Amino acid sequence: MRGLLSFPEEGVPGLERLSIGHGAGGSLTQELIDQITDRFDGSPLADGEDCAILPGGFAVTIDGYTVSPLSFEGGDIGKLSVCGSVNDLSVRGAKPLYLALGVIAEEGFPVRELLGYMESAAAVCRSLGIELVTGDSKVVPRGQVDGLFLSTCCLGRMVREDPLGAVNLRPGDAVILTCPPGLHGATIAAHRYGLKARGLSSDCAALWPMLESILPVSGLRCMRDCTRGGLATVLCEWSERAGLGIEIDESLIPWDEAALSVCDLLGFEPLHMAGEGCAAVAVEEGEAQRTVTLLKGYSLGERASVIGRVTKEHPGLVGIRTHSGGTRLVDRPVGELLPRIC
Amino acid sequence: MQAHRPGDPRKRVELLSKALSELADPPIKVMEVCGTHTVSIFRQGLRTLLPAKISLVSGPGCPVCVTSQGEIDAALSLASREDTTIATYGDMLRVPGTGTTLAEERSRGADVRVITSADEALSLAMNDRTRSVVFLAVGFETTAPATASVVLDAWREGLDNFMVLDLHKSVPPALGALASDPDVNLDAFLLPGHVSVITGLATYRFLPERFGIACAVAGFEAEGIMMALVEVARQIRMKRPRVASLYSRAVRPQGNVAARNVMDRVFTLGDAPWRGLGVIPSSGFFLRKEFARFDAVERLGVAVKETPPPVGCRCGEVLKGLIDPPFCDLFGRSCTPAHPVGPCMVSTEGSCAAYYRFQKRGYLDWKD
Numbered sequence: 001m002r003g004l005l006s007f008p009e010e011g012v013p014g015l016e017r018l019s020i021g022h023g024a025g026g027s028l029t030q031e032l033i034d035q036i037t038d039r040f041d042g043s044p045l046a047d048g049e050d051c052a053i054l055p056g057g058f059a060v061t062i063d064g065y066t067v068s069p070l071s072f073e074g075g076d077i078g079k080l081s082v083c084g085s086v087n088d089l090s091v092r093g094a095k096p097l098y099l100a101l102g103v104i105a106e107e108g109f110p111v112r113e114l115l116g117y118m119e120s121a122a123a124v125c126r127s128l129g130i131e132l133v134t135g136d137s138k139v140v141p142r143g144q145v146d147g148l149f150l151s152t153c154c155l156g157r158m159v160r161e162d163p164l165g166a167v168n169l170r171p172g173d174a175v176i177l178t179c180p181p182g183l184h185g186a187t188i189a190a191h192r193y194g195l196k197a198r199g200l201s202s203d204c205a206a207l208w209p210m211l212e213s214i215l216p217v218s219g220l221r222c223m224r225d226c227t228r229g230g231l232a233t234v235l236c237e238w239s240e241r242a243g244l245g246i247e248i249d250e251s252l253i254p255w256d257e258a259a260l261s262v263c264d265l266l267g268f269e270p271l272h273m274a275g276e277g278c279a280a281v282a283v284e285e286g287e288a289q290r291t292v293t294l295l296k297g298y299s300l301g302e303r304a305s306v307i308g309r310v311t312k313e314h315p316g317l318v319g320i321r322t323h324s325g326g327t328r329l330v331d332r333p334v335g336e337l338l339p340r341i342c
Numbered sequence: 343m344q345a346h347r348p349g350d351p352r353k354r355v356e357l358l359s360k361a362l363s364e365l366a367d368p369p370i371k372v373m374e375v376c377g378t379h380t381v382s383i384f385r386q387g388l389r390t391l392l393p394a395k396i397s398l399v400s401g402p403g404c405p406v407c408v409t410s411q412g413e414i415d416a417a418l419s420l421a422s423r424e425d426t427t428i429a430t431y432g433d434m435l436r437v438p439g440t441g442t443t444l445a446e447e448r449s450r451g452a453d454v455r456v457i458t459s460a461d462e463a464l465s466l467a468m469n470d471r472t473r474s475v476v477f478l479a480v481g482f483e484t485t486a487p488a489t490a491s492v493v494l495d496a497w498r499e500g501l502d503n504f505m506v507l508d509l510h511k512s513v514p515p516a517l518g519a520l521a522s523d524p525d526v527n528l529d530a531f532l533l534p535g536h537v538s539v540i541t542g543l544a545t546y547r548f549l550p551e552r553f554g555i556a557c558a559v560a561g562f563e564a565e566g567i568m569m570a571l572v573e574v575a576r577q578i579r580m581k582r583p584r585v586a587s588l589y590s591r592a593v594r595p596q597g598n599v600a601a602r603n604v605m606d607r608v609f610t611l612g613d614a615p616w617r618g619l620g621v622i623p624s625s626g627f628f629l630r631k632e633f634a635r636f637d638a639v640e641r642l643g644v645a646v647k648e649t650p651p652p653v654g655c656r657c658g659e660v661l662k663g664l665i666d667p668p669f670c671d672l673f674g675r676s677c678t679p680a681h682p683v684g685p686c687m688v689s690t691e692g693s694c695a696a697y698y699r700f701q702k703r704g705y706l707d708w709k710d
Contacts, residue, residue, distance in 0.1 A: 326387020
């Protein structure tokens with residue numbers, strides 16, 4: 001994307017070109033998205049959820065995948081490209097049905113490797129009964145993309161009548177996390193910076209049908225998959241959108257020690273690290289235990305836990321009670337996650 | 343974020359806080375020197391647990407923050423050279439120089455690579471001998487030994503395309519400058535953990551002996567930091583300031599002699615500019631004459647000029663612990679982590695960034 005887009009007239013002083021940070025899912029990304037959607041009046045993006053709900057009970061989402069390395073512990077770009085879109089539908093209570101797939105590959109890319117990734121993508125579709133209905137492939141001259149970019153668009157049907165969303169949040173609601181935070185991000189970071197973390201693996205997986213199992217819970221408020229920007233970004237968006245506070249407890253979060261070590265070494269905030277099979281779920285307090293039990297019925301949700309609650313206090317802010325008992329704000333990442341000096 | 347240990351860590355921290363409250367009479371002002379401490383203290387919410395009698399101020403221990411404006415501009419001018427690859431630690435990428443940043447230059451096509459070790463910078467040079475690779479060598483005693491070691495490697499290899507923009511600084515002289523500044527007025531230092539692993543303890547003795555300042559090296563977990571605070575409060579109470587280590591599993595009294603030998607072989611100490619603190623005598627690690635061909639300043643003719651900081655930026659006062667970041671007029675208004683003006687708002691270890699991230703809008707109204 002280098003240099004393709006610029007917004008000189010409303011550009012931030014001195015930053016009128018895109019930086020990597022604009023794609024990192026933090027506040028810079030939000031600024032860019034706002035500038036784009038400003039040009040499309042009445043865009044459904046305005047509700048800020050993971051997928052759009054269309055008239056007639058359909059839901060649709062689109063996403064691009066540019067992971068490096070293409071293959072990692074726990075998955076590859078093919079699996080990721082289907083799971084990512086499936087998850088965007090799942091968290092709004094839509095059953096994924098049809099897939100459109102775009103492939104942009106670099107000249108010289110090994111065909112066998114490409115087909116391997118396509119096999120991973122197909123395997124996820126098979127297991128969920130998703131049909132590939134249309135696609136597109138482009139090969140571009142060497143150097144114009146880094147190996148392989150995929151994009152997927154997934155169409156689904158709403159299973160639950162009343163739409164889930166952050167506007168449903170009420171004080172007292174419980175916040176549940178379905179698995180340890182940041183596993184995918186930590187796995188990729190470990191690769192990128194040459195760290196060996198034993199036992200660390202991406203959580204890349206389809207959240208459907210696990211999330212389908214909790215759709216009948218009547219007090220279900222909203223769900224989000226904690227991808228780019230991590231759990232912190234999801235909770236900050238919820239609290240801002242609902243105009244309520246959220247408090248989580250560090251000692252209730254189902255941490256993964258290997259992911260924590262990677263973050264510790266690189267100076268990354270674990271709550272900012274992406275997951276690719278990890279959802280935050282908000283539910284009426286009285287139904288929290290039942291929801292956790294349902295989630296624990298799936299291997300993907302075996303560490304599901306209540307990690308906090310929604311409050312009237314400090315609207316728009318997310319707080320965490322730390323292991324030592326102190327409290328602090330939880331913030332969103334700003335731009336590219338950069339390893340620190342020492 | 344520490345792993346769970348047996349017993350209730352919240353109880354233990356509470357007890358330490360109580361002890362601190364009893365010892366700190368009259369109130370004391372403590373500077374945590376190291377940026378990793380600053381962030382650790384905020385991330386663990388320790389400020390919300392400290393008795394009001396402890397005033398904790400952040401010091402000049404974030405390597406990016408103390409890098410002077412002129413030094414950053416020198417790095418940027420190197421990045422604009424077509425045949426040059428810049429290898430840098432990630433923190434430096436978004437620090438504003440005069441008018442631009444390395445990240446912005448990268449988006450315009452400059453070859454700027456983020457590395458996590460000096461070795462990686464050397465590998466870049468070995469793998470492509472057609473380009474000059476300049477390593478932005480930033481940091482204190484923690485990263486300087488690794489730089490010294492790769493300079494020795496490059497020298498042994500006879501490598502011609504590897505250079506260093508050497509901005510390394512030494513912590514103890516900066517503490518001396520703060521201790522002798524009548525405006526700063528500190529009772530105690532929480533000494534840095536990682537730096538002390540290399541320096542050992544003796545180098546700090548002048549602080550209690552000449553200035554009567556209590557000192558303790560602290561680890562990075564909540565209890566380690568609280569114990570170090572209790573230690574300095576006790577020293578002050580007993581009127582017996584000294585250099586104590588509460589981080590003995592990592593810091594040996596003599597430090598890391600091998601690392602210091604490598605540094606001595608490659609570097610010599612000279613006067614260096616610190617943002618906010620000015621030029622501090624014998625506080626910069628400069629390449630010795632025999633390694634001059636690895637010095638980007640010598641080889642490529644870049645100059646480190648004296649450049650004034652951005653208008654209104656009070657990073658300098660923040661770095662001396664004279665003001666808390668929210669007292670700067672730019673804080674949270676024109677200077678935020680997304681659009682930083684000064685380096686203290688950019689670096690993950692900068693105290694402005696830490697205040698903004700973890701405490702921007704005051705303490706949470708937390709109900710149990």
